[in-house]
Amino acid sequence: MENDIKKILDDYDRKNYATNVGTDMHIRLGQIEIDGDYTRGDDDLIQKIMSTPELPPLFSRAAQREIPIAGIINNRFISRRIDRMLINHTTQVIWILDYKTDTDKNTNRTKYIAQLHEYTSLIRQIYPKYRIYRLILWTHDWTLEHI
Secondary structure, three states, X not given: OHHHHHHHHHHHHHHHHHHHHHHHHXXXXXXXXXXXXXXXXOHHHHHHHHOOOOOHHHHOOOOEEEEEEEEXXXXXXXXXXXXXXXXXXXXXEEEEEEEEOOOOOOOOHHHHHHHHHHHHHHHHHXXXXXXXXXXXXEOOOOEEEEO
């Protein structure tokens, strides 16, 4: 019985820690803005962003962050929030960036890919002729994955 309680508490502590780390990372990334000489936010994260060629535009003033989006997919109402999005109306291209703090990329992978497909489906309702590129930034090892 004592071991069961300890296991339950350990599991709770691990989940709570993971949630806190993820929330903190989302807040820190959400505060970053990179635009020429004007840069604000966490210096360590800014350096990591700058070292990944595709990321700086997604953290520029032109990019949007924490974008609420909602609509109907397969007769079901969906409401989501996109971490970062950059729309180029001239080239008709949209970039979506989702941050993930998981240390195991495979545990929730199917769920995350489905989430990005929902974003795409909702955005296509607004911008049907635009090309949409989806990215996951795995923050634990700072890799960028195209979906």
